[in-house]
Amino acid sequence: MYCHVSGDAQEDNTSLEQQEKDCRVHAAQLDLIVVDVVQEIFTGTVWKERKKFMEMRERYLNGEVDSIMVRTYDRLTRIAAHFYIICEELDELGMVSSLSPSTS
Known part of the structure; x- marks a missing residue:
């Protein structure tokens, strides 16, 4: 599970906690096991510079x-x-990417 905001100001709109809560509800509905939650505060316009994203x-x-x-x-x-x-990377690896329905 990956939860991301661009900065502290955005925390009020789409908090990391709310993202995790919504994703956990969706995972439970799909009978998925959550093995890790990655939370990151960093700009959304770059991805290779996001340390936690790159680790994931x-x-x-x-x-x-x-x-x-x-x-x-x-x-x-x-x-x-x-x-x-x-x-493309996910598809080439035969992986699933899942979108949690937003409740807001």
Whole structure:
């Protein structure tokens, strides 16, 4: 599970806690086991500079996890080209990416 905000100001709109709560509800509905929750505060316009995201990425590239769940797709990145690259990696690995329905 990956929860991300761009900065402290955004915490009021889409808090890390709310993202995790929404994702946990969705995971339970799908009978998925949550093995880790990665929370990060960093700009959404870059992805290779996000330390925690890159650690999570290494885990899926190494086959340590078989899916990633985010509350909304823009929690991965706000740049369409970056999103495409991430989705291509997941697809090539036969992985599932799951979107938790937003409750707001």
